[in-house]
Amino acid sequence: MRTHWRRLSVVGVGLIGGSIARAARARRLCDTVVGVGRSRASLEPALAAGAIDVATDDLADGVRDADLVVLCAPVGALPGLVRAAWPHLGPETLFTDTGSVKRGVVAAAHGCSARPGVTFVGSHPMAGSERSGFGASDPELFAGRLALVTETAATDPGAVAEVAAFWESLGSHVRTVSVDAHDRGVAVISHLVHLAAYGLVAAAAGDALSLAARGFVDTTRIAASAEALWTDIFRENRPALLEAIDGYRRILDCWEGWIRAGRWEALEAALGRAREIREKLA
């Protein structure tokens, strides 16, 4: 199993891609890092910081000689990037991504014609931030964080193990999940939570904002996240997100009914169950 990479190609050198490049460099996991971006100018900061050795705006060139390719683009762009990169990948290339939704990108890879030695395994490092861009990147972004790796009936177990080992070498602990469990799970634990936080800010817009204290500030930190990225995620994970919203609404509707009816014991018991669950995460 490979744990050192001759040529790592990072497609999209923003918060996540920049952090991967810097972490791989700092941990001496590869010889050369190639950064692929929309323009060479957009890659200048990463070149200047020494995070990447080579900058290119040509996807085919950028992935051609790599033995590890990581796509770090917005989720909506991933299926197209998988298809565009596929014919240019060299033999023995391990190919992964970092998208927050796995259905589309995994399906795109499965739809590509088989090529000996070339394998795609979906990844999702649970290590974002409300910030974005290379300027927000951090070589320690993945340390101590969870990285999810998806597997399907068609995925080569050896490739899954190599991708898992890659995330572990960046300091992450890894869980392997099915694509469906991933997309449903993150819909509830991440996508709904972002939508709800944006909604709390929208609900508070106006005079009440001047009363904001630490509780509000912490609870809505993720509502400072880039809306284009999150709209893209919501679009890609629409069915699971709609289910998650429905579950959340049913809970709030039930609690609102208890508040209206003065059923305080029922409410307190439900809040207590949530509190117990939350305390275990701390």
Place this chain on the structure above:
Amino acid sequence: MRTHWRRLSVVGVGLIGGSIARAARARRLCDTVVGVGRSRASLEPALAAGAIDVATDDLADGVRDADLVVLCAPVGALPGLVRAAWPHLGPETLFTDTGSVKRGVVAAAHGCSARPGVTFVGSHPMAGSERSGFGASDPELFAGRLALVTETAATDPGAVAEVAAFWESLGSHVRTVSVDAHDRGVAVISHLVHLAAYGLVAAAAGDALSLAARGFVDTTRIAASAEALWTDIFRENRPALLEAIDGYRRILDCWEGWIRAGRWEALEAALGRAREIREKLA
């Protein structure tokens, strides 16, 4: 205007009351601190820590000679405590509280028969924590935090200024608001946010929890708060909370409709407005 207190009486020596006692002591704002609790045993930790000089479970005794009395009990208990303490307050006593809802406690004080020199002014330090009890108290809890002071047409402006000066002497910055503006404002900025956070935990209960990352942990920190305290707050602020829930639901329903209909530009614009508002708070 008084800025030093001969005898400070703190009724309820938990997170908030304990922090007030310790802050007043650390900043040399008073000569003696009296702690009033349900039992003397419950006050032992505060006595042992030197946060209070005198411990009593007798409210009348505890407030009798004080020139500043601060009620730090759960909001549902505040109206009864105001009425019970009132006849025992000495002349020239400044009387305030720290409750998260102001309607009930202010009405209780207004309902008490006028006594020369005795004035009640409602306060609400926006400086809680998901923790509770004296063990969680912190003499710096109020430093740099907002303290809200309520005024009504009947409130003596000199007393409002003294209460404001008291919070400033603990390091807070003070805003004076009407009772109605307070209760509606905190319903949105604090009470709804707590209910929503508990709801997100309840929605995620199950397999998805094992995927929780920093976003979920931060957004739901306040769902580790004591459910009895928050049920009490929700009960006391029911009308304003129901309005806040209604406003939040209308936003989420609208966004859900856009997600269902694929109106991504409208959603992105709305999330962008929330993001801009949130960024200004950072």
